[in-house]
Amino acid sequence: MDSKQVQRAxxxxxxxxxxxxELLAVAVIQIETGQSLAAYSALPALNPAKAAAHNAEVIKQKRRAIAALKLADERIDDILISLTTQAHLLRVSQDGARLFYLVVDNQDTNLAIARTILAQHSS
Incomplete structure (x- = not known):
């Protein structure tokens, strides 16, 4: 793993x-390998690094679906997964190599603000 990528993450x-x-967890993940470059969790039971490979696979599968649909001019910006009490936001970097994974509580966080903040930092 490249130390510059880790420091940047x-x-x-x-x-x-x-x-x-107020976020619950956040991670930066290499999409190709599914490896976490850096992660933080406010909850011991929520390990974003452990979920890294699964979230990277979600992006890979959606990319395959976009290709199958022949949507050549389209790319993934973000994917929202709404759970009962949490929102999991997956945002792909502009170069398509990294995934930014954010977990927030539905009650404590304005989703629009969370998406904006994540977009600002996902270059």
Whole structure:
């Protein structure tokens, strides 16, 4: 793993945590390998690094679906997974190599603000 990528991912997580202190978890993941570059969780039971490969697979599968539909001019910006009490937001970096994974509580967080913050930091 490239140490510059890890440092950049750690800085991104710090910046997101400052702007969205109520978040439950956040991670930066290499899509191709499913490996977590950096992760943070406010809850011991919620391990975003452990979920990294699964979330990367969601992106890979959606990319396959886009290709099957011949949507050549389309790319994934983000995917929202709504759970009973949480929202899991997957955002792909502009170069398509990294996945930014954010978990927030539905009661405590404005989803539009969370999406905006994640978009600002997912370059």
């Amino acid at each position: 750690e800085k991104t997580i710090q910046a997101i945590r400052q702007e969205l202190p």
